[in-house]
Each structure stands twice: as structure tokens, then as C-alpha cells.
């Protein structure tokens with residue numbers, strides 16, 4: 023199959039090959055070689071200005087980068103879908119205050135894309151139901167937002183790139199595919215949360231606001247996110263693969279007309295274990311390098327924060343790496359906490375100190391998450407609680 027030629031105006035070229043993680047050669051530019059070693063430009067090497075940058079796929083991180091890098095560089099986005107069919111998986115839930123500031127930098131008003139503004143969220147864990155007040159937690163039209171960010175930008179729709187060598191003539195290739203399609207696979211520590219979701223229409227919606235149900239084994243959760251027009255995004259993700267069972271039980275209880283299933287596995291492995299961030303001309307961003315926190319349904323904001331670090335450090339990938347590791351260091355704590363839980367190896371002392379640190383992290387930055395941790399209501403379902411306590415005790419014994 024023919025490789026993508028940047029000089030051609032053709033779109034729709036699908037190039038599928040085994041990934042080839044090219045190492046820099048003598049003929050590569052100094053810039054490329056510097057990037058390959060993750061150290062960027064040092065020692066007074068003159069970088070070509072502007073850089074010619076390819077951003078592979080236009081999810082949330084990719085769209086933001088096409089827009090923002092486009093101020094100083096010559097940027098092209100590559101998206102596998104045709105423009106008309108372009109769709110990301112679902113209406114997304116997030117803290118609007120955190121996303122709005124990134125949208126503003128792209129001259130986009132997030133308010134235009136908000137579907138439902140939450141007032142409260144009910145979280146159930148075992149037999150405990152906790153209601154919390156929400157401060158800016160919303161569902162928004164992710165497709166609409168990325169379309170807004172890409173307006174007037176150069177994007178080649180219908181082009182699926184699976185090998186960086188298909189992109190000739192670019193100084194830098196950004197892997198924003200979430201799956202590291204262009205970067206080397208992660209050797210160890212990879213951990214995924216499989217997930218599935220449905221767009222559901224209701225004649226009478228079972229709930230009027232956000233609901234989350236933590237699944238047995240603490241490996242994931244089921245969500246009900248209202249979309250403002252009587253429909254909802256209902257989905258579940260679970261490291262222990264109990265998500266399908268949980269979601270079927272939800273539909274048996276609450277009914278609703280569901281659309282086609284959608285979903286994929288979300289990366290739980292934190293940035294420290296998602297290295298290298300750069301290889302050859304390729305640099306990763308967002309979920310590709312673990313800059314998401316799926317266990318708290320927090321993917322959009324960290325992916326944007328990570329993208330901003332790349333915008334600021336696009337000529338210094340060593341600096342980018344250091345800043346990403348620092349910014350998302352907390353995700354390592356969370357990973358170290360949850361891994362033994364998922365594997366059924368729970369050291370109680372260790373768990374207590376780690377849960378304390380996770381709680382402090384969220385408490386210290388409640389406005390960032392858009393959720394108040396001060397509960398407004400708590401109810402206990404004794405039978406469920408006893409069931410959970412017994413299964414927890416069983417887990418501790420094994």
C-alpha cells in the first residue's frame with residue numbers, strides 16, 4: 023500500500039503495517055535526533071522555525087494540539103474517520119471550569135456544548151449511598167467541542183496512519199491515538215479497564231442527575247450521565263470484567279431504549295510506566311502516555327493538561343517528559359493503591375496510608391474535580407453492606 027505523501031491533496035489513504043519504531047539515522051535532521059533521545063534542542067542547535075508537525079488522530083488531545091501548535095508551527099491533523107462520519111465515542115462528563123479555560127485558548131465557548139449541568143451525584147458503594155453536591159460537573163458534546171477546535175485547521179480526514187514512516191517530511195509526529203499506535207508498546211505495568219457504553223433514550227428517565235455505582239472488587243464503576251434531553255449515557259468499566267454483567271442488571275431494572283454498544287479499554291497505567299514518551303520523531307500525549315485517570319472518570323482534563331505541556335515544551339522533549347512525570351506523579355500513587363486491590367493482595371496498613379493520600383489529593387483540589395466531598399446525604403442498605411463486608415473478609419483471607 024502506498025505511503026502517505028504530504029504534498030498530495032488526496033485523503034482517504036489507509037496504510038496498515040506492523041508498527042516500525044524507527045530509530046534516528048545519520049540522515050535525520052539534528053532536530054529529529056535530539057527528539058529521539060527525548061532531550062530536545064540543546065547546545066545552541068538551530069531548530070527550523072516553524073516546525074512541520076503531524077498530529078495523528080483528532081480526539082480531545084489531538085484537536086487541542088492542532089489548534090494550539092498551529093499558532094507557531096505548520097500543523098496537519100490526521101483522522102481515520104471521514105469528516106461526515108467523524109465521531110468520538112460519547113457525550114463526555116467533566117468539570118466544565120477545568121475544560122473551559124482550554125476551550126477559551128482555542129477561541130471556543132464550552133457553554134455552547136454543554137448538555138447537562140449536574141447539581142448532585144449519587145455514588146453507591148456496596149450498601150452505602152452517598153450524595154454529593156456538584157460544582158460545574160457537566161456532560162458535554164465532545165464531538166462538537168473537537169469540531170469547534172478544528173474549525174479552519176488543516177485536517178486530513180479518512181487517513182489512518184499506523185506507522186510514522188508513512189508521514190514523510192514532518193519534523194515531529196504526535197501520537198494522540200490513546201493506544202500508542204505509533205509509539206513502542208509498554209513492556210510491563212500495562213493495565214486496562216475494559217468498558218462499554220450506550221446512548222439510552224427514556225420515556226421517563228429513572229434519574230434526573232449523575233449516578234455512579236462502584237462495582238464489586240473496586241475494579242471499576244457503572245455510570246448514568248444525563249444528556250439534558252431525557253436521554254443518558256449509561257456505561258460501565260471494570261478491570262475485573264464485571265462491567266457487562268453490571269450493565270445488563272441496570273437495564274433489567276431501569277429499562278430504556280439503547281443504541282449500539284460502544285467502548286474500548288481505557289489505560290490505567292500512569293505516565294512513569296508509559297515510557298518512552300518519545301521515539302524517533304514520534305512523541306506521545308494524553309492517554310497514549312498514561313496522562314488520564316480513568317478510575318475517577320477523569321480523562322478529558324488531564325489529556326488537555328498534558329497537551330498544554332507539549333505546546334509549551336515542543337522544542338524540549340526532555341523538559342516535556344520531566345514536567346509530565348511531575349504533573350501526574352499522583353497517578354502512580356493511585357496505581358500503586360489499586361493494583362494490589364485488583365490482584366486481591368491487600369496490605370491493610372499500606373492501604374490505609376494510600377487511601378489517605380488519594381483522599382487528600384482530591385480534597386486539596388475539589389474545584390478541579392467539580393465535586394464536593396462533603397456528603398449531603400448518606401443512606402445505608404444493611405443487607406448489601408453485610409454482603410460486601412463478607413466478600414471483603416473473604417478477599418483478605420485469600
Ligand SMILES: Cc1cc2nc3c(=O)[nH]c(=O)nc-3n(C[C@H](O)[C@H](O)[C@H](O)COP(=O)(O)OP(=O)(O)OC[C@H]3O[C@@H](n4cnc5c(N)ncnc54)[C@H](O)[C@@H]3O)c2cc1C
Nearest residue numbers: 079081082083102114115199200308309314320321322325
Ligand atoms: C467508554 C468511555 C467513556 C469515557 N468517559 C469519559 C468521561 O465521561 N469523562 C472523561 O473525562 N473521560 C472519559 N473517558 C476517557 C477519555 O475518553 C480519554 O481518556 C481521554 O479522552 C483521553 O484523551 P486522548 O485525546 O488521549 O484520547 P481520545 O480522546 O480517546 O482520542 C483518541 C482518538 O484516537 C482514535 N483511535 C484510537 N484507536 C484507534 C485506532 N486503532 N484506529 C484509529 N483511530 C483510533 C479514536 O477514534 C480517538 O478519536 C472515557 C473513555 C471511554 C472508553
